[in-house]
Amino acid sequence: MTTDPKGLVDHLFRERSGQMVAWLTRVFGAAYLDLVEEVVQDALLKALQQWPYSGVPSNPAGWLCQVARNGALDVLRRDSAFRSRAPAIAAELTRSTPGTMNESADPVFEDDELKMIFLCCHPALPMDTRVALSLKTVSGFSVQEIGRAFLTSDATIAQRLVRAKRRLRELDVPFDLPSAEDLSPRLDAVLEVIYLLFNEGYASRGGDELVRADLCFEALRLARLVARSARTESPAAHALAALIALQAARRRARLDDRGEIVLLEEQDRSRWDAGLTALGFAHLERSAAGSVMTAYHVQAAIAAAHTSASSPADTPWRDILRLYDDLAVLNPSPLVRLNRIVAVWKVHGSEAALTDLRPLEAEPALQSYYLLPALKGRLLASIGDQGAARHAFEMALALPCSEPEQRFLEKQLKELGARS
């Protein structure tokens, strides 16, 4: 037995499976997505059967590609549906197998992957289906993992995927990037899906913590892919990549060693990921090209303002409030208005924040969102209204929230008791 002492690069299977699916989909056509996924899964299973005995090959990614190519050639021999196209497909498989490909990114693969993202985010598909299909085919998530991430049953996810593939077959969608005149709206749709993936991973209230971490980093990978490709590079794509990187940099610091929530102002800033921060600022700089200002730009600027502050006291809250005002214009959602309240609190004080919070309490979209009463509780506690604060925290606790969030609210309640 020989084993590569380095073992496997983190997420190698996930990334390569998405790339292999994209590559084979280009060769076979978007109508054969099911078949392609099967070929790729078989290649991964072969590795599982073989590597425990033979050890990890020195070029694991190349090994997987070769096995997937052989699997695809077997399909051509076996399946009469390809009889007329078989020679052309076989030639293309052999020509484009990235056999020497190592750990570094492969430009041919990246091009296929990009096309795959656009296919998954096709306007003929409903939004939740775009998200599920992207995660399955581009990001190599299992149906179960997608279900866990979105608190949706496996059966529902599986059904969405089946319908999506059928729809793509019916429409005979070409596997290519959109034409120049279609690119802008199609790119917006792609960025929106990537943003949703990130948001689900970063801000969602439930689901599996490991899966959510993976969602964040997968969203970052896709945003960077879109931002660095010549065809799709755009200020909005850079802004989205910046936003994701800057927020993901703080991810680790949001929970302490015991898994308890740590508020932004109490986070150990040395635990913010310097590499991701630098990456975020690099994308932020490139997002400034041109005159376009998207909601991603503003959110990235807010994240950057927090990151630049060396201590909580240095946080430029006035700038942040101004940015939230901009954001509320670009995206006047109740959630944005709720987030803005924190900046109002820091700049204008608790009373002003409570005044701005009041109309939000009637918002249907925020009715079951625990953060609204939780924020209200903190505001009320800060002006010394212990009884009303207690009531607000109790309301928050009655709403759906994760276990760390529950413990956080209970801690707030306990501190109220200690003070009164």
Add this chain to the structure above:
Amino acid sequence: MPKYVLLLHDAPDSYSSLSPEQLQQVIQKYVAWGETLRKTGVLQGGQKLADEPGRIMRQKNGQMRVTDGPYSETKEVLGGYYIVSAGSYERAIDLARDCPHFDYGGAIEVRELDTMSQ
């Protein structure tokens, strides 16, 4: 030192719905397990068997019959083997105990090699 062969019976269906990430994690566990055994010198070797079917040979009434098989009636397929040196069955079982093969429904058959016959 007695030698034991660990015969790994796979339950192939149990892996089919795993995601790429999960498959990679399973492989990494196997590799880590093998690495530990190799470092301590107990792992003598191992090999994957090629996928079924193999051939079954039987002689009846002086006639040799070769058939494809065995197609496992059960869901388990003999996937491969490891050879370990261990002082006793108990020790061999201890070595196999941490093998990730059990995580997904596989079984390991432990057999002592009869070294008397060598």
